[in-house]
Amino acid sequence: MGLAVLHEDVSDLIREKIYAKEWGVDGPIPSENELADKLGIARGTVHKGMQALVDEGLLVKQRGRGTFVTKPLMARPSNTKLMSFAESMDEQDIPYRTKVIEHVMRSASAMCASMLRIPEGADYLYLTRVRSVRGKPVMFIESHLNMVACPGIERADFERESVFAAVERTSGQPVGQSDITYSACVAGKTRGEWLECDEHTPVLNVDQLVCLRDGTPFEWGSVWLPANRCVLSSSTSRA
Numbered sequence: 001m002g003l004a005v006l007h008e009d010v011s012d013l014i015r016e017k018i019y020a021k022e023w024g025v026d027g028p029i030p031s032e033n034e035l036a037d038k039l040g041i042a043r044g045t046v047h048k049g050m051q052a053l054v055d056e057g058l059l060v061k062q063r064g065r066g067t068f069v070t071k072p073l074m075a076r077p078s079n080t081k082l083m084s085f086a087e088s089m090d091e092q093d094i095p096y097r098t099k100v101i102e103h104v105m106r107s108a109s110a111m112c113a114s115m116l117r118i119p120e121g122a123d124y125l126y127l128t129r130v131r132s133v134r135g136k137p138v139m140f141i142e143s144h145l146n147m148v149a150c151p152g153i154e155r156a157d158f159e160r161e162s163v164f165a166a167v168e169r170t171s172g173q174p175v176g177q178s179d180i181t182y183s184a185c186v187a188g189k190t191r192g193e194w195l196e197c198d199e200h201t202p203v204l205n206v207d208q209l210v211c212l213r214d215g216t217p218f219e220w221g222s223v224w225l226p227a228n229r230c231v232l233s234s235s236t237s238r239a
Contacts, residue, residue: 013039023069126144
């Protein structure tokens with residue numbers, strides 16, 4: 001690689017090996033000494049390049065074993081069945097813990113009122129949660145909940161009951177359909193803190209508006225998933 005190689009070059013090389021699937025998920029990569037010898041550069045440069053990828057979440061160091069390509073903690077199957085993230089994790093037998101961060105009544109802005117079809121200035125429930133798998137946060141969830149459609153939902157224990165379950169219990173209706181938008185962005189300071197990642201870490205933002213069977217919107221919100229801990233998967237067939 002030459003004398004002018006920088007640790008960013010090392011990061012790029014390792015990242016490309018992983019993205020090209022030459023070094024697989026949950027598998028070890030060469031040691032710092034091996035890479036330094038192979039590339040003909042100082043071990044300190046290799047260490048710095050690898051550490052950047054550890055900070056990024058692409059690699060994980062295991063004491064006494066080496067450095068490994070990070071394995072996502074959960075997968076989100078994508079299919080035609082509307083499921084909450086909690087239901088999806090239950091279906092996959094993934095044990096998780098939910099922590100409520102905020103649970104407050106707020107007055108609806110013009111945008112929120114329009115999305116939930118409630119009067120501007122009306123109360124709605126603003127709910128934020130962090131969901132963790134094996135002690136690692138895998139999603140930060142923000143929900144704006146329609147208390148008119150779901151009377152008494154503000155009294156639900158959201159660390160033990162999912163939003164969908166609480167909605168069906170308080171509204172007396174099944175969940176109907178949702179409009180979902182996926183976008184890639186960086187975590188930002190606040191979400192980065194709750195997701196225990198750098199504010200520049202790439203995350204997947206899932207924006208959704210979910211309705212009851214009669215078409216009444218009950219939840220307008222977002223789910224933020226660190227790209228290195230969660231994946232979306234799907235299984236399709238060509239008829």
